[in-house]
Amino acid sequence: MQISFLEIKWTDVLDVVLVTFLLYYIYKLVKGSVASRVFLGYLLIYLFYLIVKAIGLELLTRILEYFMGVGAIALIVLFQQEIRRFLLMVGKSTSLANNQVFAKLLGNQLEKENATPLKIVSDVAKTMSSEFTGGIIVLQKDDDLSKFIESGDIVDAVLSKKMLVTIFSQYSLLNDGAAIINKGRIKAAHCILPIASGDDLPSNYGFRHRAALGISEATDSVAICISEENGKISLAIDGNIKIVSAVELERELRRYFLNEIQ
Ligand SMILES: Nc1ncnc2c1ncn2[C@@H]1O[C@H](COP(=O)(O)OP(=O)(O)OP(=O)(O)O)[C@@H](O)[C@H]1O
Secondary structure, three states, rough: OOEOOEEOOOHHHHHHHHHHHHHHHHHHHHHHHHHHHHHHHHHHHHHHHHHHHHOOOOOHHHHHHHHHHHHHHHHHHOOOHHHHHHHHHHHOOHHHOOOOOHHHHOHHHHHHHOOHHHHHHHHHHHHHHHOOOOEEEOOOOOOOOOOHOOEEEEEEEEEHHHHHHHHHHHOOOOOOOEEEEEEEEEEEEEEEOOOOOOOOOOOOOHHHHHHHHHHHHOOOOOEEEEEOOOOOOOEEOOEEEEOOHHHHHHHHHHHHHOOOOO
């Protein structure tokens, strides 16, 4: 195709479409997280580098080239969780992986059977909410949470309502901090989470809510925060936190973990 002086081949169109998809997925992955600011910073330096190169400032171009070369390695280290998530997303969204036969072969069925019973989690949140018992329940997805698990006390017990309510009861020695759950097991309690630093958070959000938000920014896990002050349940996913009812909580969890559309 010829537009004025431009000759556009079908490969150019394909190229643009693929780059658009790639940028969209990268945006989806880093949206709302600390990583998005790092990504933006790197992009700005790259734009600056292009300008400097076009003007012909050789020394600065070399310095920026060197900086970006080292920066690329730093980015891989910094974004390892996001890169892992991106590859998992690609793997999961292919029609091959969605095919029932292949899904069985890849163990997706097994994954669903091993999944955390979300009803138990929302029931516990409801009970804690009605009793004004504060706490954070973290549900692990694909990202590794071992460093947060190690910050607390290992429990490694089958998830049950009694067990989780007991952990957060006022007489428990483990009620401070967060409980981390993965594949139907309470991995640890009394865990320390990263604190979200955003200045745009409501002033009534204390450290508990900031910690719930922080873990959802840093990883793909979900944090349920029950307020000791007002009994409200908040759900933090993908660097966003909102107040939910127990019914909404279960629905949102099913949507996030089991891809159920209601
Ligand atoms: N980094 C952290 N990781 C996990 N839990 C934390 C962390 N920092 C604080 N907490 C928990 O938050 C509790 C303090 O909550 P604080 O009152 O400051 O928060 P809040 O958001 O106002 O919650 P609430 O509405 O329940 O009062 C601590 O006792 C502790 O259990």
